[in-house]
Amino acid sequence: MADMPPSEEERHARKMARKKAARDKMMATKEGEKGLVIVHTGAGKGKSSSGFGMILRCIAHGMPCAVVQFIKGAWETGERRLLEGHFSDLCQFHAMGEGFTWETQDRSRDIAMAQAGWEKARELIRDPAIRMVLLDEINIALRYDYLDVAEVVRFLVEEKPPMTHVVLTGRNAKAEVIEIADLVTEMTLVKHPFRSGIKGQKGVEF
Numbered sequence: 237m238a239d240m241p242p243s244e245e246e247r248h249a250r251k252m253a254r255k256k257a258a259r260d261k262m263m264a265t266k267e268g269e270k271g272l273v274i275v276h277t278g279a280g281k282g283k284s285s286s287g288f289g290m291i292l293r294c295i296a297h298g299m300p301c302a303v304v305q306f307i308k309g310a311w312e313t314g315e316r317r318l319l320e321g322h323f324s325d326l327c328q329f330h331a332m333g334e335g336f337t338w339e340t341q342d343r344s345r346d347i348a349m350a351q352a353g354w355e356k357a358r359e360l361i362r363d364p365a366i367r368m369v370l371l372d373e374i375n376i377a378l379r380y381d382y383l384d385v386a387e388v389v390r391f392l393v394e395e396k397p398p399m400t401h402v403v404l405t406g407r408n409a410k411a412e413v414i415e416i417a418d419l420v421t422e423m424t425l426v427k428h429p430f431r432s433g434i435k436g437q438k439g440v441e442f
Contacts, residue, residue, distance in 0.1 A: 277409035280423030350382035375406025
């Protein structure tokens, strides 16, 4: 009697077994750990949201962390309310910005606020007890030259503790930052309700 051809379930099981074997072999070569420089950039939505998701992961693991907001500091956001109200023992939150430059209309003040934010960021990153620091919208401050990108890159390369993660968000990340990053994700805008006349929604945008 001729052998019956394998069923769809059997073919699937064999395919997944091959994939698992290949994956296990690859993972066996990954042993190192290090503090990562992570960049979320691009025109699409989700850059800050992803960064805050990582902060919540740190909190869930009992890892001390911190947030420095460079632009949105004047806004009342759900993330800020949650972190300050419930997790201040594990996560420091520093709102250092006053809004986008077209709102403040004061470049010298914007620069001063960004510099103060960067000074706080350096203090937090240097603290070996803090495992992750989210620099929310720092790419915007770098884009407008409120901060010296060479200084930011030098600090991250030379002074960041080896096991500290630093997350930089904001569109138009500078090439120099992307070059030294370990993980870079670009959010692509496909469709956004703002273009259809819908304003930012609580729980979605803030």
